[in-house]
Amino acid sequence: MKYYDKLIFELSKPGRTGYSLPETEQQLPKGIVWRETAPALPEVSEVDVVRHYTNLSQMNFGVDTGFYPLGSCTMKYNPKVNEEIAAMPAFTGLHPLQPASTVKGALEVLAGMDKALAAITGMKHFTFLPCAGAHGELTGLMLMREYHMSRGDLARTKVIVPDSAHGTNPASAAVCGLDIVVVKSKADGLVDVEALKALLGPDVAGIMLTNPNTLGLFERDIKEIAELVHGCGGLLYYDGANMNPLLGVVRPGDMGFDIMHLNLHKTFSTPHGGGGPGSGPVGVSDKVVPFLHIPHVSGFHGNFGVILRAYAYILMLGREHIKLAGKLATLGANYIKESLKDCYKLPIPTVCKHEFVFDGLLEDNGVSTLDVAKRLLDYGFHAPTIYFPLLFHQAIMIEPTETESLETLDAFIAVMRKIAEEAKSDPEMLHAAPHNTPIGRPDETTAARQPVLKYD
Amino acid sequence: MGAFSYFPQTGEDIRTMLERIGVASLEDLYADVPADFIYKGEYDLPSALSEQQVRDFFEGLAAKNTRLKVFVGQGAYDHYTPAVIPYITSRSEFLTAYTPYQCEISQGTLRYIFEWQTMICRLTGLDCANASMYDGPTAAAEAVRMCVASTKKRKSVIVSARLLPHVIDTIQTYAKYAGINVVVSDNVAEDVAEGVLDLAGVIVPSINRFGIIESHLGLADLVHRMGALLVEYCDPSALAVVKSPAEWGADIAVGDGQSLGIPLCFGGPYVGFMACTSALMRKLPGRIVGQTTDASGKRCYVLTLQAREQHIRREKATSNICSNESLMALWCTVYLSLMGPEGMRKLNALCYEGSHYLHDALLATGKFKRFFADGEFLKEFCLTPLCDVAKLQQALLDAGYFAALQTEEGFVTFCVTEKYGRADLDRIVEIVKSI
Known part of the structure; x- marks a missing residue:
């Protein structure tokens, strides 16, 4: 990797353009709702743009560059055929509000994914609106609340989260208006069932677990945990960030989970894109199905392009390869x-x-x-x-x-x-490492104390 | 079953690895899982397809979709995508990279996010922007949460009824579980002036769902006098030519980057943006990139102000967002770089020209009447139908056009981008005349 120091703004020269548009003599009106001066966007040629971003890309590491031993992030290979399928104009050209009769193929993709994910997880149905894992957690907790509210069970305001949980779990619970109660792990890294018992009661909405947990350990008391939580009237949420080792082996639905999300950008091979887009479909058991349509958590149908890629991956895996x-x-x-x-x-x-x-x-x-x-x-x-x-x-x-x-x-x-x-x-x-990368260790303290968040 | 191209382990490799671990079989690695949880059935999935078969399968599904020329907006705009963009965004160094926590090998991602933040600041006129949100509607919902978090103990927001329906729905969903009281208002200024108890924020559109560019003259002062914050929901493409949120006095600007050349793609992936005044900087949700130097003094970029985020603060974080829409932010950054200020002006002029041509021609058919007496529009407009709308929509579909979408009140909306020329507009007018 070689160091390249430019920002696109530093390549700008007045009068240079990188666009290609039809000619027009039309002028825009002037007046109170119109802008007086154009925003200072860069003025660069098409070649400038291509070289600049190619140079930037060469300071980046990706799955195609090398190995990511990145815990809880499941950086598996991103198959190339998926990219070509997601780029098919018959999908990319669809407006989200087009009549159903004109998007039958797209609706079949969603229905096919619903069926496939249900088969893989043992859940009943999925919603595809959530755009990422944390978004799925939030949606799942909303469904948990809907379930309790439908029963007039309004006192359930607590959600139990193990101390080893992903940071998004307590954060999602807070955004969903729930109080977080932490259950400790034992010395062997598993949830302390005795400690859990002491926390259960009529104010518990449910528990969020990732299994295997973030130490990579299977919560082998899951059956007892499920019985205890259900016994007190709560629901079990499965954080699918750690689903990969269970792919083709164990189904969360069979372990007693009522609600779960999957990270299609982890378990189902879609690329991380430097931080997104992901997709976090949420699956539910029979008793939560009636509420699945209620939370309107994003604009249209979720990250459809990501769902397409994951569907292609599942079809390549098939019922044979998934077992491995x-x-x-x-x-x-x-x-x-x-x-x-x-x-x-x-x-x-x-x-x-x-x-x-x-x-x-x-x-x-x-x-x-x-x-x-x-x-x-x-x-x-x-x-x-x-x-x-x-x-x-x-x-x-x-x-x-x-x-x-x-x-x-x-x-x-x-x-x-x-x-x-x-x-x-x-x-x-x-x-002092690293020594062979485009830059060395950064001064993060100055970055946070005197923030420079844009180019001036 | 034979070998599979995504699994590189040979039978010999598996034996070597099992031996090192000291177990006899792959199944032994699951000895700690209660036996009744090991799935013993056949997965209800199709038999594995080859790459050619997968391609054929999706070609088959694609053939069931109807390719239409799109003359509807309502939050998803059919602008042209310059060829450069997918070439850049499909470079695997961008596409297959993880979140740039390891800044020494992520300067590519970090630099384009810094450029994106800068461009969002220049379009909105505000001081700082984050690295992206899921989409416009979720950005709006997060902005509402930010208003509540920034005005201690206040729990009410006024939401303009002229925002797009899916934006209002998403705000209401987030608000419902967070105990935020949402007042959907037909007359925002009046409702603010009358006083809403515990008012934390007000959210209004830059261009409303009927296509009209709204004037917010005086609104910010009024909202601020009530001790609340003003949020504007914007179309970033239009922000190149309409008055910016900062000029109206807004504290926070949000919207969807989709109009910056992102394909419609049945609703996603798109990208939300969020910008705010420097006073609110530490209340921003999500990732933020900042500039600094490395040990040898080289300029470099890092994720910063992370004490706001879930992986540090857990339940006390400003938001639960972790993954965002980074690659789509790159998409928009490349788009704005190519277009520049003159490209964006010209693009909007083409939209203005086409939409006004169609608007006037449709009125002249006598099948519609004017929807609004005053107010200016840019690319999207509404008309009151005097004809059978269902019949019109079907005739347009039959000719390959998606147009004349009906709003819940019964108006019909049209949107004209730079993508289609006079011939298509004339054809639409002919179809209308024939109804």
């Missing part, structure tokens, strides 16, 4: 874990699912998790998720996904071992 997807993801995670546990601290040694957590180096010599993560960038790997979950001070959360080969995993393992050696021989060099 989750298992191969779990295989890769355990392989890395077992190959590195003699150099990195493994607080919970049991079999993991799609991801697991190290708590820093065994012999850290003052080298932090941040140092390890930054040094990985020098070796051509993305960093793992770090300092999450919050249960460990030096958390390194690793998730390989099923689309990575043994050779890729071995190369990553070799580099992680090399970094562990470097921590002994040259810790100073690690504190």
Whole structure:
């Protein structure tokens, strides 16, 4: 990657244009509702634009560049045929308000996805309006509230969230007007069922769980948890961010979950796009189906283009290959874990699912998790998720996904071992890593204290 | 079942890995899962398709859609997409990248977001903007939450009834569960002046759902005197030529970037934008990119002010948003770079010319009457029908046009972009005459 320092505004020269439009003599009126001076947009040629953004792209790392061992983010390969299907003009040209008789193919995509996701998860039906995982969580919690309100059960204002939960869980609950109650994990990383019992009562709307949890551990008491929560009148919400190891193995609906979301941009192979667009369809069991149409959480039909890609992926997987997807993801995670546990601290040694957590180096010599993560960038790997979950001070959360080969995993393992050696021989060099990237470590303090958020 | 192209593990690889782990089979990796939760049935999915078969399948579905020339807006505008954009946005370094938390290998993403934030500030006239929201309606709902969070303990908002219906629906959905009282108002200025208890904010459209460019002269002063914030919902394409939210005195501007060349795509993915005054900067939801320097003094960009966000603050965050619509923000940034100030002026002039031509020609048919006495429009307009609307809509569909969408009050709306010329407009007028 080479450093390129321009902003598009710095290439601007008055009179230069990159557009191509039909001619017109039409002038716009003047008056109170009209703008007097044009906004200062860049004036650049088409070639300027293409080179500028191509140069920018070359300072970026993506799944097509290399391996992302990124816990809870499921950065699997993004199949190319999906992109071509999503770009078909017969889909991209559809206005969202066109009469149903003119969008039959698009409606079949949504119906087909509903059926496929129901089969995969054991839920009854899905809504496709949510545009991302957190948006799905919010929608799911709205459905939880609708369910209780329909029964006149208005006192249920609390939602239980484990201390290992993704940050979006409590944030979504807060946006949905619910109070958050945290249930502790035990030393083995699983939800403390006894502690949970003490929290249950007539004020509990439900519990949000991701299973396997963010330590990559299957919550094996899930049956008892489901019985307890249902027994007190609450519902179970499944955070689908960690669905990948269960793909083709276990269905959340069978575990007793009433509401769940899926991240199509994780489990179903659609690209992350540098942060989005995603898609977070929400599935529900029989008893929540009557409320599924109520929350109008986005403009039209959700991120249809993303749904198309995920549908193509599911059709390629089919009922045959899906059976291996989750298992191969779990295989890769355990392989890395077992190959590195003699150099990195493994607080919970049991079999993991799609991801697991190290708590820093065994012999850290003052080298932090941040140092390890930054040094990985020098070796051509993305960093793992770090300092999450919050249960460990030096958390390194690793998730390989099923689309990575043994050779890729071995190369990553070799580099992680090399970094562990470097921590002994040259810790100073690690504190200053990365050394081979377009920029070095940034001054984040100044960025936050004296924010410069636009070009002047 | 044979090998699958997305799974690179050979049988030998799997054996090697199982051996390292010390288990006998893949199933053993799930020994901690209660046996009755292991799904033993056949998944009710079609048999795996090859790439060619998948392509054929979607070609089949595509053939069931009708390609129409679109003369309806209502929140989704059929503007032309310059060829450059999909080439840039499909570069895998942008497309397959993760959220730019590792800034050292994400300067491409971070720089275009910084450019996007700058362009949104220049279009709206406001001081700062975030990295994107899901779409316009959710951005509006978040703006309402921001008003409530910024005016301690106030819980009511006035929402103009002239906002698009899906924007109002989304605001009401978010408000319902957050205990925010929404007053949908036909006369915003009057309702603000009369006084609404605990008023936190007021949200009005820049161009309303009937296509009229609204004047908000004096509204900001009135809203601010009541101790509330003013939010304007805008079409960013039109903002190149109509008065900006900052000029009307708005505190927050939101809207949908779709009109900046994003394909209709049956409603998404689009991209919401949000800008505000510097006083509200730390109340913004979502990601924000800021400029700084690295250890050697090189200019660089990072995600900043993260103490607002869910991964740091959990339930105390300004919003639950995590993934946004980054790639679509790139789409709009490339679009605005290509268009420049003169391209945006010319584009809007073409929309103005086409829509006024169609408006006047339709009135001349005698099948409609004027919907409004005064007020100016840019590309979208309403008429009161004097003909059988269902019959008209069908005749237009039969000729390949999506036009004359009826509003809940029974008006019909049209929208003319730069994409279609005089021939199509004349053809629509001929169809109307034939009804």
